[in-house]
Amino acid sequence: MRAAGANRRLPRTAAVVLVALGLAVAGTLLVRWPNGSPGNRGGSTTTTAAVPVQATVLAGTPGPAGEVAGVPVGFSRDEPGAVAAAVAYATASQRWLYFTDEEIRAAVGGIATPVAAARLADEVVAEVSMARDQLARASGRIWWLVRPLAWRVEHYGPHEARVSVWTITILSAAGVAAPQTEFLTVTLDLAWVDGDWRVDGVRNSPGPTPLAGPHDQPWDAEPFDRALDGFVRMDGEPVR
Secondary structure (H helix, E strand, O other): OOOOOOOOOOOHHHHHHHHHOOOOOOEOOEEOOHHHOOOOOOOOOOOOOOOOOOOOOOOOOOOOOEEEOOEEEOOOOOHHHHHHHHHHHHOOHHHHOOOOHHHHHHHHHHHEOHHHHHHHHHHHHHHHHHHHHHHOOOOOOEEEEEEEEEEEEEEEOOOEEEEEEEEEEEEEEOOOEEEEEEEEEEEEEEEEEOOEEEEEEEEEEEOOOOOOOOOOOOOOHHHHHHHOOOOOOOOOOOOO
């Protein structure tokens, strides 16, 4: 039995916002708060202007070619490049949760169009702050996994594209959030600006959401974490 109030769902906006905008890594995340709390990092910049891509994508590859402000950039000007950009941007949340507000604004400025950057940065900062405050109260490790599952090109042209990405987010935090999943379809409007695909708009819709398997049972956060003890992140980064 779960103790009353021991674990709960985060407010929906806090739990899924980091998927909603190019919410910057497609990979699992198993973390302890660096330096004691999320967002407690230095050396950030506050720019939200579009950042010129420094790396050139290799011929015949979709990218990314490099990183700017902690997010992948440098995608090819073709349909595969637009898809790769959309998938990368739709799963950017895992880094942003641990960024300061200034770092988030710089990251958004690196992947958004100049027209959309300030608005999108304000939205993400507000929502990430909510999630950060909630998760900082966790009494143990935090599992935050954001994965792309499938994509569909809604529209493609040489100057703009629209790509939908089906994603899953898994969250578990002892004392804060019971193990939970969220399936979202994130639709990104992309524009070719300053030599790269940049986000001009984002919409998300729930699902499609499958039912749990017939032999699956609900888990509390502590046994969930113990069952995964010793597992290594698929992206190879060390546990923090």
